[in-house]
Amino acid sequence: MASRGRAEIVVHFLTLYQRVTDELGRRIVGGAWEPGEALPVEEVLAAEIGVSRGVLREAVKALVAKGMLRVRPRTGTRVLPPEQWNHLDRDVLRWKQAGDATALLRDTGELRRIVEPEAARLAAERAGPAEVRALYDSLAAMEAAAAEPGRSGYVEADIAFHRALLDAGGNHLLASLGRAVEIALEHSFVVSTQTAGAVEASLPRHRAVVRAVEARDPAAAAAAALAVIEAAEQEIARSPGRPGGAV
Structure with missing residues (x-):
């Protein structure tokens, strides 16, 4: 990948x-x-x-x-x-990734800022025990993958976490949107996790999102989700995998 x-x-x-x-x-x-x-x-x-x-x-x-x-x-x-064009189409996203990766990273970051904090807020208001468990399970998968040599499976686990977060809000349109842009998220996560220390730093931020959702604290959940996004943007800016970055 x-x-x-x-x-x-x-x-x-x-x-x-x-x-x-x-x-x-x-x-x-x-x-x-x-x-x-x-x-x-x-x-x-x-x-x-x-x-x-x-x-x-x-x-x-x-x-x-x-x-x-x-x-x-x-x-x-x-x-x-x-x-x-249908920019949520998986093929169109993939072609944009190949043709103008910088623009796709920018668009993905902007979309995440618009969607994910509000999704986390909704999750804190609506999530039941099953939704909270799904968040903890995906976080555990991220932690397990982070501990593996080569961190195989970490990006997939990260995507599963964000899918679970959108599902936890109980808004089917948001959940469908998340699935539609998974290729864009995958591209973003592949780039951001190439920055030294990014994976280790991201885990407590994701855990903060889950804990805020579990505590039914919408403001804290939204703030924690925004912190995850802002950190990812900084990691992308420093990543050797960013378009035009060092190889």
């Missing part, structure tokens, strides 16, 4: 059409075609990629569903502006 000094999301494709969708999506995010620009005609583009026109059509349909392309008679297949 992460090579030394660099965060990378690895995806295993199952079908040819998925590989073509990925190729076109990366090109669009990378600016190969400007918004409003038409893609090459179907026959030419299919030949260039080395697939049938049928496979290309399926890939185009997938990108239309993600808000990235529009198909119209006589005007062809045109790229839509980023404002119309």
